[in-house]
Amino acid sequence: MSSHTVVARLRRLIGKGKIGHLGTLDPGASGVLPLALGAATRTISYLPPSRKGYIAELVFGWQSETLDTHGRDIKRHPVPDITFAQLEEVCQQYRGTVMQVPPSVSALHVDGMRSYELVRQGVSVDLPPRPAIYYRVELQDLFRSEGELKAFISVECGQGTYIRALIRDIGSHFGCGACMSFLLRTQSGIFRLEKAVTLEELENSDIASLLTPTGLVLQQYGLDTLTVTPIKRAYERNQELPLKELLPTWTPRQAVVLRDDDTGTLFGIGRLNLCLRRVTIERIFAEHMAIA
Numbered sequence: 001m002s003s004h005t006v007v008a009r010l011r012r013l014i015g016k017g018k019i020g021h022l023g024t025l026d027p028g029a030s031g032v033l034p035l036a037l038g039a040a041t042r043t044i045s046y047l048p049p050s051r052k053g054y055i056a057e058l059v060f061g062w063q064s065e066t067l068d069t070h071g072r073d074i075k076r077h078p079v080p081d082i083t084f085a086q087l088e089e090v091c092q093q094y095r096g097t098v099m100q101v102p103p104s105v106s107a108l109h110v111d112g113m114r115s116y117e118l119v120r121q122g123v124s125v126d127l128p129p130r131p132a133i134y135y136r137v138e139l140q141d142l143f144r145s146e147g148e149l150k151a152f153i154s155v156e157c158g159q160g161t162y163i164r165a166l167i168r169d170i171g172s173h174f175g176c177g178a179c180m181s182f183l184l185r186t187q188s189g190i191f192r193l194e195k196a197v198t199l200e201e202l203e204n205s206d207i208a209s210l211l212t213p214t215g216l217v218l219q220q221y222g223l224d225t226l227t228v229t230p231i232k233r234a235y236e237r238n239q240e241l242p243l244k245e246l247l248p249t250w251t252p253r254q255a256v257v258l259r260d261d262d263t264g265t266l267f268g269i270g271r272l273n274l275c276l277r278r279v280t281i282e283r284i285f286a287e288h289m290a291i292a
Contacts, residue, residue, distance in 0.1 A: 031185030053187030062179035067164035094137040099129040133158030215266025
């Protein structure tokens with residue numbers, strides 16, 4: 001199912017209120033899809049780029065328009081004898097920033113339209129290479145199934161990566177092509193598969209017990225925490241509070257998580273004004289949460 005369908009299923013459970021996700025998961029994939037509820041949706045833009053983790057299955061000798069085995073115009077090619085050591089060596093080449101051509105069937109914009117929309121209209125799309133960050137590409141298994149040579153790889157990556165494009169490029173190394181036949185996302189930022197819950201579990205659980213406080217999510221994503229002196233009335237948006245100290249690592253207009261000095265509560269997000277030694281409250285958390 002698509003990420004949109006997941007959001008719709010959850011909306012039927014909780015009724016009214018906004019729901020957002022922290023990064024689309026392709027319909028053909030499964031795994032971790034972090035969701036934000038209520039006012040937490042307004043804090044998604046504050047999250048820094050996060051590391052993603054995947055387990056993917058690839059099949060050699062296949063080429064398709066979508067770079068997976070569900071695509072149109074699938075072509076088959078002879079597959080050479082590929083050893084575990086040879087494939088492992090190729091996988092290890094993907095470390096750091098790699099210039100990579102994204103799939104034409106993707107959500108990237110081309111002349112004001114999504115690339116996949118142009119492809120569906122029969123337009124040939126040639127996307128330029130763009131930086132893709134890989135922390136680790138590790139070969140897990142190389143095997144034969146129903147006469148096909150297949151492999152499992154685990155990937156840790158950052159911004160700009162498409163696992164389908166990685167698999168295409170691995171197939172190109174051996175001159176036979178390769179397509180993705182399965183994808184499982186094991187990590188999205190701080191959210192990991194072992195802590196995730198299924199839609200069926202959500203439908204049979206107290207959703208509130210499965211939520212992570214918004215402030216804690218932002219803090220674990222690496223936003224600095226600023227402790228402020230409590231005021232004599234409720235905190236409000238656009239309120240300005242004095243800074244008790246200036247840290248050398250702070251930058252102008254930096255976003256920080258705000259913590260009440262008396263209670264220790266993470267209550268909102270502020271924007272620093274270092275010249276005036278003040279912080280402006282931009283968001284109030286209230287009791288809005290995020291889940292995976």
